Amino acid sequence: xxxxxxxxxxxxxxxxxxxxxxxxxxxxxxxxxxxxxxxxxxxxxxxxxxxxxxxxxxxxxxxxxxxxxxxxxxxxxxxxxxxxxxxxxxxxxxxxxxxxxxxxxxxxxxxxxxxxxxxxxxxxxxxxxxxxxxxxxxxxxxxxxxxxxxxxxxxxxxxxxxxxxxxxxxxxxxxxxxxxxxxxxxxxxxxxxxxxxxxxxxxxxxxxxxxxxxxxxxxxxxxxxxxxxxxxxxxxxxxxxxxxxxxxxxxxxxxxxxxxxxxxxxxxxxxxxxxxxxxxxxxxxxxxxxxxxxxxxxxxxxxxxxxxxxxxxxxxxxxxxxxxxxxxxxxxxxxxxxxxxxxxxxxxxxxxxxxxxxxxxxxxxxxxxxxxxxxxxxxxxxxxxxxxxxxxxxxxxxxxxxxxxxxxxxxxxxxxxxxxxxxxxxxxxxxxxxxxxxxxxxxxxxxxxxxxxxxxxxxxxxxxxxxxxxxxxxxxxxxxxxxxxxxxxxxxxxxxxxxxxxxxxxxxxxxxxxxxxxxxxxxxxxxxxxxxxxxxxxxxxxxxxxxxxxxxxxxxxxxxxxxxxxxxxxxxxxxxxxxxxxxxxxxxxxxxxxxxxxxxxxxxxxxxxxxxxxxxxxxxxxxxxxxxxxxxxxxxxxxxxxxxxxxxxxxxx
Numbered sequence: 001x002x003x004x005x006x007x008x009x010x011x012x013x014x015x016x017x018x019x020x021x022x023x024x025x026x027x028x029x030x031x032x033x034x035x036x037x038x039x040x041x042x043x044x045x046x047x048x049x050x051x052x053x054x055x056x057x058x059x060x061x062x063x064x065x066x067x068x069x070x071x072x073x074x075x076x077x078x079x080x081x082x083x084x085x086x087x088x089x090x091x092x093x094x095x096x097x098x099x100x101x102x103x104x105x106x107x108x109x110x111x112x113x114x115x116x117x118x119x120x121x122x123x124x125x126x127x128x129x130x131x132x133x134x135x136x137x138x139x140x141x142x143x144x145x146x147x148x149x150x151x152x153x154x155x156x157x158x159x160x161x162x163x164x165x166x167x168x169x170x171x172x173x174x175x176x177x178x179x180x181x182x183x184x185x186x187x188x189x190x191x192x193x194x195x196x197x198x199x200x201x202x203x204x205x206x207x208x209x210x211x212x213x214x215x216x217x218x219x220x221x222x223x224x225x226x227x228x229x230x231x232x233x234x235x236x237x238x239x240x241x242x243x244x245x246x247x248x249x250x251x252x253x254x255x256x257x258x259x260x261x262x263x264x265x266x267x268x269x270x271x272x273x274x275x276x277x278x279x280x281x282x283x284x285x286x287x288x289x290x291x292x293x294x295x296x297x298x299x300x301x302x303x304x305x306x307x308x309x310x311x312x313x314x315x316x317x318x319x320x321x322x323x324x325x326x327x328x329x330x331x332x333x334x335x336x337x338x339x340x341x342x343x344x345x346x347x348x349x350x351x352x353x354x355x356x357x358x359x360x361x362x363x364x365x366x367x368x369x370x371x372x373x374x375x376x377x378x379x380x381x382x383x384x385x386x387x388x389x390x391x392x393x394x395x396x397x398x399x400x401x402x403x404x405x406x407x408x409x410x411x412x413x414x415x416x417x418x419x420x421x422x423x424x425x426x427x428x429x430x431x432x433x434x435x436x437x438x439x440x441x442x443x444x445x446x447x448x449x450x451x452x453x454x455x456x457x458x459x460x461x462x463x464x465x466x467x468x469x470x471x472x473x474x475x476x477x478x479x480x481x482x483x484x485x486x487x488x489x490x491x492x493x494x495x496x497x498x499x500x501x502x503x504x505x506x507x508x509x510x511x512x513x514x515x516x517x518x519x520x521x522x523x524x525x526x527x528x529x530x531x532x533x534x535x536x537x538x539x540x541x542x543x544x545x546x547x548x549x550x551x552x553x554x555x556x557x558x559x560x561x562x563x564x565x566x567x568x569x570x571x572x573x574x575x576x577x578x579x580x581x582x583x584x585x586x587x588x589x590x591x592x593x594x595x596x597x598x599x600x601x602x603x604x605x606x607x608x609x610x611x612x613x614x615x616x617x618x619x620x621x622x623x624x625x626x627x628x629x630x631x632x633x634x635x636x637x638x639x640x641x642x643x644x645x646x647x648x649x650x651x652x653x
Contacts, residue, residue, distance in 0.1 A: 002014055002015065002016055002031065003028075003040075005038070005075040005076060005084060006075070006076050006077075006079050007073040007074065007075060007076070007087060008054075008057065008073055008074045008076070010079045010080075013030065013031075013038070013073075013075060014030075014031035015028040015029065015038045015040070016031045017029050019037065024042065025041040026039070026040055027039050027040075027088075028040065034090070035089065035090050036072065036087055036088065036089060036090055037087075037090045038075060038085055038086070040084060040085035041083075041085055044082055044083075044084070045083050048172065050074075050082070050083045051170070052161070052165055052172040053071060053086065053161060054074070055165055055172070056160070056161065056165060057073070058167065059135070059165065059167060060072065063131060064132075064135070065089050067128045067131055067155070067157065068089075068132075068156055068157040069088040069089055069091060069156065069157070069158040069159075070088070070089065070160050071086045071087070071088060071160065071161065072086075072088065072089065073086070073087040074086055074087075091150075091158070092150070093150055093151060094148040094150075095148060095149055096145055096148060096149075097147040097149050097155075097208075097209075098144035098145075098208075100118070100121060101118065101144075101208040101209045101212070101213045102213045102542060103212050103329045103542070104516065104519070104542040104543050104546075106332075110151070111333070112332070112333055113333065114308070114309050114330055114333045115210075115308075115309045115310065115318075115330070116296070116299055117153055118210060119210065119292060119295055119296055120153040120296065121153045121155065121209055122205075122206045122209040122292050123288075123292035123293055123296065124153055124154060124155040125155045125202065125205055125206065125209070126206065126285045126286075126288035126289040126292060127155075127285070127289050128155050129198060129199075129202050130286045130289060132157075133198065133284070133285055137164070137165060137166075138163065138164035138174065138193045138195055138198055139164075139174075139201070140163055140173075140174025140177065140197070140198070141162045141163070141174050141178065142177075142178070142181040142198060142201025142202065142204075143180075143181050144181075144205075144208075145159075145178075146158050146159040147205065162174055162175075164192075173193070174193055178530075179229075179230050179530070180204065180215060180229060180233070180534050181200070182197075182201070183196075183197050183201075183233075183276065184234045184236060184276060185276040195284070195285075196280075196282055198285075199272065199282040199283060199284060199285065200272060200273075200282055202288065203216075203272035203273065203282065203283065203288075204216060206288060206292075207269065211240075211255065211256045212255070212256065213538075213542075214251075214252065214538045215229060215534050215537075216239065216240060216269070216273055217237055217239060217273070218232070218252065218534055218535045218538035219232075219237075219240070219244070219249045219251050219252055219538070220250045220251070220252060220556060221248055221249055221556050222248045222250070223248040226556060227249075227556055227557065228531055229532075229534055230531055232249070236274065236275040236276075237249045238269075238270070238273040238274075239251050239252075240255070240269070241258070241269070242258075252539045252540075253539070254321050254325075254326030254327065254540060255321075256317055256321075258270075259314075260310065260311060260317040261295070261311060262295055262298065265291050265292070265295060268283040268287065268288060271283050298313075299311065299312065302316040302319060304319055304599070304603060305319060305328075305330075305334050305599060306334060306602075307328075307331070307332075307333035307334030307335070331592060331595070334595055335594075335595045345605045345609070347485065347488060347489070347608070350608050350609055350611065350612070351485060351608075353611075353612040354478075354611045354612050354615065356612075357612055357616055357619065358619075359471055360467060360474055360618070360619055361467065361471075375641055375645050376645070377645045378642075378646050445643065445646055446647060448643050449640065449643035449644060449647055452636055452639040452640045452643050455639075456636040456637060456639075456640055459629055459636055460633065462629055463626065463629045463630070463633065466625050466629065470618060470622035473618055474615060474618045474619070474622075477611075477614055477615060478615065481607075481611045484608055485608065487600075487604055488601070488605070488608065491597055491600060491604075495593070498593055499590070502585045503584055503585050505585075506579075506583070506584045506585045507579045509589045510579055510580065510585070511579075512545055512589070513588060513589065514577045515570070515573060515574070515577075516543050516544075517543070518543055518544040518545070518573045519543055520537075520542060520543065520544075521542070525566060526565050527561065527562045527565055528565065528566065532557060535556065535557055535558075536552075536558070539551070539554070541555065544569065544570045544574075547566050547567060547569075552567070
């Protein structure tokens with residue numbers, strides 16, 4: 001039903017169909033103006049609100065209207081009458097931002113959005129905040145309901161009439177807020193707010209986006225009693241920070257950590273959630289924008305899962321979470337990305353290439369006698385040669401004395417003369433030999449020869465050992481490839497078995513899908529307020545399908561009574577389920593099964609395709625190491641031969 005109003009300039013305005021309704025008013029199409037909508041308040045606004053809206057019209061410009069539902073005109077029952085509503089820019093395909101950062105909701109509303117999209121949205125969110133702050137406008141009521149995001153990651157703000165606006169020597173305060181986005185020092189919504197207060201809410205929103213909907217102050221509390229979220233915020237218990245242990249806090253399971261983001265970004269989170277003190281300035285929207293823009297250039301794709309993107313130079317945190325028993329936060333992205341990935345793979349061709357690579361040969365060496373034919377001995381020092389004549393003379397005299405001594409047996413007088421001579425020359429010869437350079441050189445040369453032979457034996461041993469070890473490495477890699485080939489050949493039959501098993505439990509799978517669409521945030525459960533909802537979400541409990549006794553009891557602040565209420569709600573939700581026999585297992589679950597085997601197929605393909613090069617690399621490494629050892633072998637063989645002929649030369653000298 002159409003209604004007629006007048007704008008603040010007295011122009012006639014006709015509103016058409018209702019397109020939305022909230023606690024403060026309803027939103028309607030504007031007849032003849034598809035790019036605008038009308039917001040009509042349920043109750044008349046007071047004079048202060050009228051003055052605030054008038055000031056907003058003065059401050060409005062094109063830049064604000066591009067990023068927010070900023071008032072373009074006020075609406076009245078009659079010209080000059082009381083304000084009944086507003087004309088606002090129409091935001092196409094608006095989606096509240098929590099529909100994006102919530103993993104459970106994202107797979108339905110943003111199924112192809114990966115972590116890059118979340119980072120881009122966070123950057124755009126910071127840019128919007130910066131635009132308002134640069135105009136001295138404080139948002140005040142930062143929350144997940146007044147920030148909208150589009151399918152291309154653009155961000156718009158709504159409910160701008162609640163912002164804190166200053167002008168004409170008057171400040172119109174923001175008198176509302178959501179506790180989970182409110183800084184700890186802001187005790188009352190009546191207080192004058194600053195952009196620094198907004199910066200806390202912005203940091204929480206960015207944390208939500210990057211950390212899968214987790215709240216920075218919702219974690220595991222190791223102290224006595226419970227730690228409600230509001231209390232944790234008041235006491236600055238940042239569960240992911242470097243001082244978390246001091247505050248007896250730690251992140252909930254299956255969470256990203258500050259080590260998974262750049263150090264600059266982690267530092268901004270630490271600063272934003274630090275204990276507020278005198279003069280504390282949290283990171284500004286501009287600072288967030290700069291660091292997030294840099295992060296966008298540092299993101300890389302996971303080599304194992306086409307739906308995973310993460311900080312370059314780091315292992316994939318999403319794969320780590322899955323390996324620890326957590327969920328695949330980007331399963332809908334992984335399905336789309338893997339299905340779209342075209343992989344041409346010929347197993348027979350790849351295996352033929354693998355079979356062509358020959359294993360390294362065992363290298364067995366036996367030491368042969370040193371080859372000295374082409375070698376010449378080093379010159380014998382002159383002092384050794386000069387001593388040889390004296391040695392020979394003394395030796396001849398000693399020999400003569402020995403002969404005379406033997407004759408002394410027949411001629412006693414001759415013995416009296418020859419025996420002293422024999423003793424003197426024998427002692428002299430012995431002393432000269434003990435002190436001679438020749439003897440020292442021979443001993444030194446023998447040691448050198450023994451040392452060279454020892455080194456030669458070590459090289460021969462190393463050659464044999466390297467050949468054996470590298471051949472073992474080659475055979476182990478080849479066996480891994482054989483196992484991968486067998487797994488690849490059995491993939492289809494394994495997938496078929498699981499598919500038939502899935503269909504045999506179609507009712508349970510349909511129930512799982514049904515429960516995944518029943519969100520806790522849309523239910524009214526006794527004792528479960530916004531704070532506990534946020535805590536439950538931080539522990540990955542967002543839908544009826546997430547509720548089990550053990551999972552709920554592991555959440556801080558949820559005792560047996562609240563657990564019973566949650567289980568009761570799940571039971572009631574289950575009772576509303578109706579099984580469709582014709583449908584079989586839900587498509588989403590069948591797709592998840594196909595994804596599982598597609599990922600296995602791609603991983604095995606990549607492993608097998610790399611097989612020939614991996615085997616050749618082992619052979620190359622073996623050959624390189626062998627060449628080095630062969631070079632040493634030749635060197636030490638030559639050294640042994642040279643040492644041997646040098647020793648022979650000294651002995652003959």
